[in-house]
Amino acid sequence: MIGTEIIIYLATLLLTFTVIGRAGEAGFLNGAFQRGFAGVGTQVVSSNFLLSYTNFETFLRACLEGLLGFAGYLYLASLGLLLIVWINNLYEYRQAIV
């Protein structure tokens, strides 16, 4: 299901921004190429991990399809809130997780 994959790609993208940002602050990954390479690598590995090696997508799909009832929708709302907060942080502080 595309919706679940979008959620996973978005979450891992925000994580990637944080990892690369923190690494830059610590004096690593100073070149644009290094940052780009590390960013793409982190994004691919983390999203691939969640999609291929865990049940996370199945769980999200079950929540979206209502198989978990109120609990599933509550979880989706919390996860949505978390992603909105991280996107807002990225806009406000140039860092997803502050």
Added chain:
Amino acid sequence: MIIAKRKARALNPIQFNALAIVFLLGLMPFAVAIITNSGSSSEGEYKDSKATESPGFFYGPYSYWLENGGDNYSGLYYANDPNDIGANRTYVENGYCPARSMTIYPCFEFGGGLTYPGEVPMQGMTIPKSHYYTSQTYIGSSGNGPFSWFLQPRFIDNIEEGAAIDKFKISFIDTNVDHNCGSSIFTNISFEGKIQFLYNNRSKIYDNFDFQTSNKYEYSSRLASWTAICQIGFETIFDLTGFETLELEEFVGGDWNNVSMVLTLDNFERKDGQNFGSTDLPFAGGQEFFTLGIEHQEVNPVEAGFIIKTGTIGLAVITFVLAIASTPYWDPFRNAVKGALD
């Protein structure tokens, strides 16, 4: 004596980042794995889904072949037998036999048969093969799918009313011929599976099951004085997640005696990279029948439901707290919670 208590320091940004990453990539998938597999037991015993009856054939209501491996067969079989005889040697697509002159649906029906006790490790049911060529040798080759069967409720009439099924173990065995266990006829294969349940004109599909196995089925049979024999075959385990189990239980309303199934196996490949064409499959070609064994494993729906619902709510609360902790409202929120608890 006064003991000075050091004031706890809040997490610095890097620590908090690390915590968030560990949560998202570590704890959350782990918690989700526990929730999705709740109630499932790897040590649970399988039960025969088919009731034990006297060996022999049973008849209607008829089950039928829906697909038999791909259209690569049509030309070969039709060229060898242009007369409109025997659906078992033609190409079946969506239950129809396009190469036959008459449009009949379903064109390849079967009742079924029961194996003798101890003949196979479970209560086996015999089903006619497709591409069985009467009085001639097997021609053509195994298509790489799809292979699909519609099975009447009679094939799973031993599932108790109200049961919540965690797994189905479905075995396909060509019991007609024994092979040397080291024979080169056996090879590692992979394929995909889909299982569909039909009840009261509604259907529920569970798909994307990937199987990595061999076409060697080794077991001890009473017919071989309990010695190990090797035949063409494999077993497939359709392992449902906890919430799929509950969904299916609700879907059939516990009335398993009136549930039909459609089994589909597709996209067969050899792991050695060779063309799949001549690979032996238990249900294609050769002798007249193959053996199908359906077993199931149950879970306690109340226990599974409790773990799933409470686990999901717990995960939602933790995610919510992480969201708040990612904002400047964290300290007031923490103080409010602490104040409420004090």
